[in-house]
Amino acid sequence: MQRRTVLRGLASTVVAAPFVGSARRSDAATQAYPFRPIRWIVPWPPGGGADLMARMVNARAGExxxxxxxxxxxxxxxxxxxxxxxxxxAADGYAITFGYSGTLSINPFVYPELNWKQSDFEPVIFLTQVPLTLLVNTSLGVTSVREFIQLARTRQLTxxxxxxxxxxxxxxxxFAEMTGADLLHVPYRGGGPAMxxxxxxxxxxxxxxxxxxxxxxKGTKLRVIGVTSSKRSNVLPGIPTIAEAGVPGYQVSSWNGVMVPAGAPAPIIDRLNTAFNESMKDDAVHRHLVEAGxxxxxxxxxxxxxxxxxxxxKWGPIVKKANIRPE
Structure with a gap:
């Protein structure tokens, strides 16, 4: 009996040994993180807003x-x-993803069969947000948000x-829902064609x-009449917010952050979070971000x-009510 007990104990030790070794290697890898370059997946083409934003902070964060x-x-x-x-x-911290407002808060309601879900990710940091501005063609003859609303209540605008x-x-x-403006949406394939x-x-x-x-x-064809944030933009301080111009509570922004696959070790998430926070406090990075709005x-x-x-x-009910679907 005693011999069998000893043998069972030896067997369990032998079975457990690989797992103990694996755990120790995993802990060591986490403590040494990062020991190789980190891939930052940006789900947008080079030169776009998401790409430019990521490039403003990635160099300093890497340092x-x-x-x-x-x-x-x-x-x-x-x-x-x-x-x-x-x-x-892999949830090892060597692949991080740029999380964008449209992708995370709108796409789940627009695209019925996404091959990813929010629970697939762990958040790392909320990087920045930027408001939009309301541009109008000067041929409309309006100079303010109030005038734009009044005109859009009398005839359909695009x-x-x-x-x-x-x-x-x-x-x-x-905007149309909150003001009663009659606005017809005309979609284009990208921001350039829309402009x-x-x-x-x-x-x-x-x-x-x-x-x-x-x-x-500086031109004569377009006029900026409002900003969609709750406070004025530092890029256009002379332009009122749409909320202060007559639509209280109106607020829209494009925002972004960093995510890692679900299951990434907490120390790795904390390390990334600290690096990005410090990066945005860097004088040069901070200045570039602010100057870009x-x-x-x-x-x-x-x-x-x-x-x-x-x-x-916020956006889920609006997408469903408007029955928005991809092209």
Whole structure:
């Protein structure tokens, strides 16, 4: 009996040994993180707003981490392709994903069969948000948000967007719902064509970020009449918010953050969170973000999680009511 007991004890020790060794290696890898470059999946093409935003912070964050953040642009399907790639990556901290407002808070309601879900990710940090501005064609003859609303209550006006379900599409849907304006959505394939349409007089209005709108102040074809944030933009301080111009409670922003696959070790998430927070506090990075019109957020991972939940609760009913579907 004693011999059998000893043998059973030896057997259990032999079986457990590989798992103990594996756990120790895993702990060591976590403590040494990162010891190789980190892949940052950006679900949008090079040169777009998401790509430019990521590149504003990635170099300094990489310096803080001691390893480079290598941006991997995986555009397509309104951000769904790259996001799905990020969702299925190894949860070891060497693949992080750029989380974007439209992808996380709007796409789940627009696309009925996504091949990823929010629970596939753990939030790392809420990076920034940026408001939109309401651009109108000067041929309309309106100079304020109030005048625009009054005109849109007497006849139908058109506005362009970068596509169905985009944030500048939803900004118009919410505006019409809150004001009673009669706005017809005219979708285009991207922000460039949407801007070309309003410049060419094919549409009457467009919701677009301040850095794109600002140069139009020098021209004669377009006029900026409002900002969609709760406070004025530092890029266009002379332009009133739509809320203060007569639509109380109206607020729309494009926002972003960083996520890792679900199951990533907490120490790795904390390490990434610290690096991005410190990166955005860097004088040069901070200045570039502010000059581009971004409002810097930061904070702990849970803050980003709460923000995503609140935005989903906001946009879900609006998408369903408007019956928005992809092209």
């Amino acid at each position: 803080i981490l001691g390893q480079p953040l290598v941006i991997d642009n995986r555009g397509g399907a309104a951000g769904n392709i790259g996001t799905a790639i990020g969702a299925t990556a 506005y362009s967007s970068s596509g169905p379900g985009s944030i500048n599409h939803l900004a118009g849907v919410l 070309t349409a309003i410049l060419g007089g094919q549409v009457d209005a467009l919701f677009v970020v301040p850095v794109v709108a600002a140069p139009q102040l 971004y409002e810097i957020e930061g904070g702990e991972p849970a803050r980003f999680s709460r923000w995503i939940d609140s935005e989903r609760a």
